Amino acid sequence: MGWKVLVTSLPMLATIEYCQKHFEAKNFEVVVPEIRGQQLSEAALCEIIAEFDGVLAGDDPFTANVLETGRKGRLRALVRWGIGIDAVDVKAAQRLGIRFSNTPGVFNDEVADIAIGYLLLLARGLHKVDAAARNGQWLKYKGRSLRGKVAGVVGVGNIGKEIVRRVRSFGMETIGYQRHALDPDFLAETGMRQVEGEELFRSADCIFLACSLNPENYHLLNARAFAMMKAGVWIINVARGALIDEHALLDALECGKVGAAGLDVFENEPLPAHHPLRRFEQVVLGAHNGSNTHEAVLRASKVAIDLLARFLRETH
Incomplete structure (x- = not known):
């Protein structure tokens, strides 16, 4: 079974060629939106989120509104690339039954x-x-x-x-x-x-x-x-x-x-x-660049992809 996955993590997008083999191994159909600036807006996410089974997210605002909109459609899992989770309404994800994680310990x-x-x-x-x-x-x-x-x-x-x-x-x-x-x-x-x-x-x-x-x-x-x-x-x-x-x-x-x-x-x-x-x-x-080394980015991307694949298997 294939999964339709939205990718908004900028470091992951910057190494998309490395990630591609992992996407294929997990049978992900990956969609990359146009991102102006550091992340998608809440409104932009609400327009598209219901189409996806899962998300590999960056700093985008996954508010209760975004998650509820996604849950009415196909959304079942969300992985935040990196450590911080302040942009995600974790309680809303739990309430809606959306599996969520960051990628702890990678940086x-x-x-x-x-x-x-x-x-x-x-x-x-x-x-x-x-x-x-x-x-x-x-x-x-x-x-x-x-x-x-x-x-x-x-x-x-x-x-x-x-x-x-x-x-x-x-x-x-x-x-x-x-x-x-x-x-x-x-x-x-x-x-x-x-x-x-x-x-x-x-x-x-x-x-x-x-x-x-x-x-x-x-x-x-x-x-x-x-x-x-x-x-x-x-x-x-x-x-x-x-x-x-x-x-x-x-x-x-x-x-x-x-x-x-x-x-x-x-x-x-x-x-x-x-x-x-x-x-x-x-x-x-600085420029919010503390985790940005070649090795760490690849490591975090692999962890994020593996987590999302596991969540999608467990929720379908």
Whole structure:
């Protein structure tokens, strides 16, 4: 039996030739829509979703309205390529009997690596030295040593654990905030202390955001949180932009409460051309690209295809 599958994941579409053999092996009839920007709109999805048995999705808004429209037709399964699930109404999918998953665990090393990349840029200003050298200058940037500094990791899941392991190699003390109790073996291995969020804000010299986005932690880093932090704290966000209230961050940068930031993600993406964050030379700006390596993209695509095929077999 063949399955009609909608593919909207941009990384998957960028490697469609690799994916094609896997589509054929699973007997997928794949449809690729025209996507302007980063994702389809809710209205565009509602127009076509009922035609498909399954979806390999990117950042598209799979709202209750979209899922209900799809369920009235053929839709039985949805796999979100990647980790974040904030664009999917998971409760609606469960209520409607639509099988859903992301692709957990596929980017642990890649996102942790890029978090460390931001850390080193903030500490040593390598990007500034490079820019100066290209302009014929010989900049002697006075950086900061990492040994003895306190790294606080918000969200000690798969990615957060890898960040902890990496910063420990620099001689940094590590503390982490996670809602549930962490595995004692991991704590013993890394020496990380599990603390409450407010203690992390008050104690950390550098705060890494590695948690998922949900209604409870929207704008987790707001004016109140920044007020608790050490003067000159560094902020590194490799999770979701809306974890940070950007207006509060701008104020914290202006007054020096936040000394530097490495931001791979933003509330609105791509980052608007005239966004005020662009004014701060102590801010390193990314492009929501933490997971994007050749190997990781192929790995995630294979996992997503296998998951969708299994869900479709189980629901028909």
